[in-house]
Amino acid sequence: MPLSHVTCPACGAVLTSHSRKTGAGKIVCPYEGxxxxxxxxxxxxxxxxPWRKMDAGPSDIVxxxxxxxxxxxxxxxxxxxxxxxxxxxxxxxxxxxxxxxDPRDDSRDTLRFMDHALSYAxxxxxxxxxxxxxxxxxPMDFAEWxxxxxxxxxxxx
Amino acid sequence: xIPLDRxxxxxVLRNGTxxxxxxxxxxxxxxxxxxxxxxxxxxxxxxxxxxDRREEVDRWAxxxxxxxxxxxxxxxxxxVVGDATLHRNMAGWKQRVGxxxxxIAQDFRHSGLGTVMIRELRHLGEKVSLHYLxxxxxEEQQTAIRAFEKLGFxxxxxxxxxxxxxxxxxxxxxVLLYPMSDSDEELFY
Numbered sequence: 159m160p161l162s163h164v165t166c167p168a169c170g171a172v173l174t175s176h177s178r179k180t181g182a183g184k185i186v187c188p189y190e191g192x193x194x195x196x197x198x199x200x201x202x203x204x205x206x207x208p209w210r211k212m213d214a215g216p217s218d219i220v221x222x223x224x225x226x227x228x229x230x231x232x233x234x235x236x237x238x239x240x241x242x243x244x245x246x247x248x249x250x251x252x253x254x255x256x257x258x259x260d261p262r263d264d265s266r267d268t269l270r271f272m273d274h275a276l277s278y279a280x281x282x283x284x285x286x287x288x289x290x291x292x293x294x295x296x297p298m299d300f301a302e303w304x305x306x307x308x309x310x311x312x313x314x315x
Numbered sequence: 316x317i318p319l320d321r322x323x324x325x326x327v328l329r330n331g332t333x334x335x336x337x338x339x340x341x342x343x344x345x346x347x348x349x350x351x352x353x354x355x356x357x358x359x360x361x362x363x364x365x366x367d368r369r370e371e372v373d374r375w376a377x378x379x380x381x382x383x384x385x386x387x388x389x390x391x392x393x394x395v396v397g398d399a400t401l402h403r404n405m406a407g408w409k410q411r412v413g414x415x416x417x418x419i420a421q422d423f424r425h426s427g428l429g430t431v432m433i434r435e436l437r438h439l440g441e442k443v444s445l446h447y448l449x450x451x452x453x454e455e456q457q458t459a460i461r462a463f464e465k466l467g468f469x470x471x472x473x474x475x476x477x478x479x480x481x482x483x484x485x486x487x488x489x490v491l492l493y494p495m496s497d498s499d500e501e502l503f504y
Contacts, residue, residue, distance in 0.1 A: 243441040244495075248467070281467065288434050293329040293427055314329070315419070315429035315462035 169195035188303050193292055197236055197283050200229045202297050204276055206304035209269075216261075219268065223261035226275050230256060233282050245285035252278035317381055317443050324435075326389075329427045334396060336435060339386040343395070344376035347388070350395035355421060360480035361453050362418070387435055389428060396420040399432035401439055411446035417459075430462045437466060440495060447492050453478065454487035468493045 168190035189195035208214050209222035230252055237245060252275045259271030284294040298306075322337040339347065351359075351366040365371055375386075383405060389397030402414040415436045419429050433450075440448045450468060452459050464470065468491035476485035 242438070244437050244467075247495075285434070288326075288431065288438075291324065291326045293327055294430065296329070314425055314427045315458045 166199065169199040188300050193290060194236060194283060194286055194295075197229075197233055197286070198295050198300075200225075200232055201276070201280055201283060201295065202300050202304065204229060205280075205297050206301070206306045209272070219272075220261040223256075223259065223268075223272060226256055226272055226279070229279060230275065233279055236286060237282065240286075240289070242285050242289060245282045248278045248281045248285070252276075252282070317385055317439055319381070322387075326431055328423075328431070332391060332423075332426065334389045334391045334423075334428065336387055336389055336432075338381060339376070339379065339388050339398075341376045341379060343388060344373060346390075346393075346395045347376070347398070348372050350398065350420060353420060354418065357480075358418070360482075361478065361486075363416070385439065387432065387439075389423075389432065391423070394420075396423045397428050397432055399436050401436050403443070403445070411444075412449055413440045413443075413445040413447070414449045414451075415440075416450075425458070429459060430466065433462060433466050433468075437493065440493075445495050447494055450491045450493075452489050452491065454489050460489055460491070463491045463493075466493070 166185065166187050166189075168187035169192075187195075187199075189199045192198060204222055204225050207218070207222050207225070209218040211218075230249065233249060233252075237249060255271045255274035255278060259268040259275070261268055261272075280295065280297075287294060319338055324336045326334050326336060328334065348369060351372065354366070359366060375384075379386075383403055385401045385403075387399045387401075388395050389399075397417070397419045399415065399417045402416065404410045404412070413436075415433065417429055417432050417436075419432075437448060448468070450463050452463065454460070454473065460470070470489055471492045472490045474488040474490070477488040478486045480486065
């Protein structure tokens with residue numbers, strides 16, 4: 159079975175790039191045991207996806223667009239009826255940005271809208287984590303699992 | 316009334332340190348005084364109150380009124396490591412605007428505590444139906460400005476040479492605004 163058809167037992171994400179196999183063949187997931195692991199993995203899979211690279215093709219963008227749509231739905235389910243108005247508004251903004259983009263339209267605007275949608279989605283995940291007393295999700299902590307370049311310096315307040 | 320049933324709230328920072336948030340009570344005055352004493356002079360220069368005067372801090376503790384100023388303190392190992400306040404006008408044309416002020420202990424900077432405290436005040440602002448949160452930051456404090464922007468605050472205006480420190484040097488003041496749930500309503504008369 160191709161790896162892309164396997165669902166990660168730890169985070170629920172489709173196994174493509176972020177998971178690796180150990181020598182014993184056991185699948186290792188960097189999100190295993192983390193709160194909202196499915197949302198984190200879903201975010202990072204898009205965040206580090208090929209659509210954001212210089213050589214991204216139309217199919218990469220269409221695929222990422224639909225991934226964002228599914229990601230927002232997952233976040234909506236996780237948010238449920240939690241009393242988090244800021245998160246709810248950010249999710250609405252993410253949906254607005256998502257619907258403003260059209261992946262069939264070969265323009266920079268679509269990429270910008272997709273980027274905004276993902277950014278608002280990230281905020282919602284962080285709000286969910288904050289409510290249970292956990293630090294924000296930092297995608298770069300997982301960069302080594304993806305085909306990504308590590309940023310040399312990250313500052314936080 | 317601001318709902319405070321979420322406190323005490325324990326938070327884990329990115330470096331694994333645990334801090335506890337809760338509203339300030341009168342008995343915290345000594346810990347708060349100790350916190351202010353540890354704040355570097357160059358930071359005190361930009362505070363709106365004179366926190367070097369013990370009587371000023373005593374007065375805050377004696378006149379606590381969460382309706383107008385809600386101080387949320389961050390505690391770690393028995394000391395105050397962060398102070399975030401939500402200021403409100405209970406009457407007048409600014410009653411839907413909350414002002415946020417945040418001060419972080421020097422050894423807790425760059426740990427994400429400031430960002431977490433902004434998030435906490437944003438949540439509280441939502442619960443009391445404010446329309447906007449406003450923050451004023453000296454332009455040199457770029458890390459703080461980025462933290463506010465990351466959480467949805469928008470840079471509205473920069474006042475050039477607006478503030479002077481105790482040595483007489485002038486600094487630019489950045490005003491950031493966060494539009495809240497109800498801010499789109501009743502925009503027009």
